[in-house]
Amino acid sequence: MKKTLLSVGTLALWALGASSVFAQSAKATIGNDNGMVISRHIYGQFAEHLGRGIYDGFWVDAKMPVKKQDRVRLDIVDALKKIKIPNLRWPGGCFADEYHWRDGIGVRTGRPKMVNTNWGGVTEDNSFGTHEFLELCKLLNTEPYITGNVGSGTVQEMSNWVEYLNFDGKSPLSDLRAKNGHPKPYNVTFWGVGNESWGCGGNMTPEHYADEYKRYAIFAKDYGNNKLKKIATGPAGDNYNWTEVVMKNVKKDIWGIALHYYTLPTGDWNDKGPATGFTEAAYFNTLKNGLRMEEFVTKHSAIMDKYDPDKKVALVVDEWGVWTNSEPGTNPGFLYQQNSLRDALVAATTLNIFNNHADRVKLANLAQTINVLQALILTQKEKIILTPTYHVFDMFKVHQDAKLLPIKLDVPDYEFDGKKLPAVNVSASKDAAGKIHLTIVNIDNNKAIDFKADLGNATWSTVSGQILTGTDVTNINTFTNPNNIKLVAFNDAKKDGNNISVKLPAHSIVSLELK
Template identity: 65%
Template sequence: MKRAILLAAAMAGIVLSSYAQARLLVNAHAPKETISRHIYGHFSEHLGRCIYDGFWVSDTMQVPKKDRIRMDVVEALKKIKVPNLRWPGGCFADEYHWRDGIGPRENRPKMINSSWGNVTEDNSFGTHEFLELCSLIDCEPYISANVGSGTVQEMNNWVEYLNFDGLSPLTDLRKKNGRDKPWGVEFWGVGNESWGCGGNMTPEYYAGEYRRYATFCKNYPDARLKKIVSGANSNDYNWTEVMMKNIPLNMMWGLSLHHYTIPKNWGDKGSATQFNEREYFLAMRSCMEMETLIQRHSIIMDKYDPNKRVGLVVDEWGIWTNVEPGTNPAFLYQQNSMRDAIIAGTTLNIFNNHADRVKMAELAQTVNVLQAVILTKGRQMLLTPTYHIFDLYKVHQDAKLLPVQLAGPEYNSENDKLQAVNVSASQDASGAIHISFVNIDPNKDITIRTALNGSSWKNVTGQIITSPKFTDINTFEQPGKIVPAAFKGAKKEGEELVVTLPKLSVVVLELK
């Protein structure tokens, strides 16, 4: 208690000082909620080169494949322990009819992907292919069902086709298509962005539709559905209010939220690689709005759900910039910079610290689209800086959240300011403590003195992701420019942990 009082006094003093140092208190006496591994999920839509030419490649491409699934991509995702994969959209979900994507591929009907460039969708990657991909990655499938242009019966039949193990025409059809036993898919999104591309519905109308669809989505043995409501667009708090008020808690497992980091504005989002410090600052401000969004949506949810039965599911997040010059504007292909690594680390820290309400999240999107963790070019594959953040942060999956208190310097731009450092901490099943730090300031190193109440740690090791410029990227010619490296800037002084964070860096420490 005395140490906590002294630390609080020191932290109060720092607020009035020039912020030469930061102070952090990690309370290892009080492990809190479990950080769900599903916070570290990913999203893959039939959009641009995410599925086709990303996961699903030509028969003739000379890369390791299973069927047409690209195995180097699979192995990279296994390494970061991807817990779930959301599919088939996105906006595409509400024009997708699942029966078009089953059976012999040569007999599957083609369609126009009117959501993303009016390209022809040949449906060669469908339900069986997606679930095989999830099996290879060793992750759980999260399916977004068609409410916008589909029917209740269509979704009901899809659930039965995937999850029922008895006698029925649909199980016979599944077996005819090569799958004897059901998959047992539990995560189901009932529509996507129903306020926009999923139907331009009012919240009241969608809440009624959700109740109708959810009623006919049946549980089967070994597959109790986790149904997810199509939730708010960023700060549309009224949408959340109407959902929580009008949908019984026992009819939903989660309520979604979508928020993208936009460096400039929706009309001109800004370049992924050519930007100045002011634009970098504005991107970080947009990213850090996630904290306010989660707090305010959670307050509304708490009013109707004080026991936190319903999870907040941030199933689309990440930075959205202009596409790379010379690429199809509907394919949303963008490069991935050191700025994006800072955004990923910051956002994951926010999710970790709200683990009491945030139970699931999906980065948009996995391969070749938006803030991708993997880029491909023919036979080449590239791991982005964002990929390496997920690699470092996987230590938090299913660990116990440790409460933190931080007082530290601000990062200033013109008349604006942001907290320069953000952090989250957890304790895994072996007792090891992991602390993830992000220094968003591109100009200043920051030293943090940390007290860990309730821990008798002896040794500290760590890894760092950093680069001299926020515009730095990995390229197919130089794929290792931004990769994790051993971190030597942490030490024990008495009972304190002292860490010097280089400017523009993400550091993950392990204390044992």
């Protein structure tokens, strides 16, 4: 065992001292696939007009000395293409329900300005609008997910937006699209019918929203062979009544219902806790709150099963992630926060939950892509850094559109201050080439774990892997030390008959490929 500890993937273990002895063990049984596919759209991202997410994020000053296409930063595009983001949600969020799409088309110098009342009270110049967003999606090779304005908009406004983007015939709106530089339709498929209609999107009751949804949805037309996937505003967290009412009253013309849940370190919206320099108590509480996603997905899915036993309606978790206090000295309305190994552990755990609920969860969006909340990328003028969470999405991209392999787990607890959490979570899949991928998370802050999995009758002969870990869960990447937390090769997995044995360091994320 001492020789095993010398491998590259677990060098960080030495910094943890004697407490990281492999004193605990976890077991898993991995079954055969039953044809269920992990939708690639679970790995979607979110870009709202909020803080430095769009402006000074994706869309920069024309004079900034970075490689650009128009004003889109191409180093960011390249980084996101590497992790194969499948869809990008826009323009919000709360911003969507005060956004009027006609303000963001045409000659940029002639576009009207507006006040972003939700996020910092700043002036929005509308230089980044519909065409700019869709050109960004083209650069990213990703599908657009547009959220329509139900809160302050009209049925006609959303109906016209759909026609403007998707109609491949002669009409005033398709002519306008051609005049603005795009004769062919964009064929946008994913459409959100409002956002958080129980709150910033209109303070509606679920009964009222269900009626509004049906009214908006019937006028959002399919054009040609492009069939819209309409997504209803769903609940926040444990608002099970909202799901019940919407599923009961909206009988057709619905592709998905959205769920929003943010992991707050403290659980208190007034003081969410810092992104850095936190204690183990704060770490434990953050993971405890993050693991509630399993409860929410399970219970909302059970309600959906009552009205949709064939699981035709998707559960769309289109806002999720860790939300801390904003970084000191920044505009609190911009929601800029650092990103630590703790956040990566929450992200990996959440993605394992989504994968294992692939029968119902078909799309999800991390909040948010750049410079906002649990971002993948942070920027500082011409510099960018990839956060620990970015590296999680890099590790997990192997699950996209792969067949889910069911798992039974027997794992030890991570104990702190008399409280317990399951220390290990896992998801597994088999891709089109027959390769098996496992993503394994050990959230225990102090103890390494000996993990063994029975692969049954699966055929494989070699294993390779990567690991994301550090000396402490507070570790971050900075503009002076951008590679403090990064992926490295993992060599502490070995074949034992048809079982696999893995030495999991404390607070680590491991991805394995068996072929």
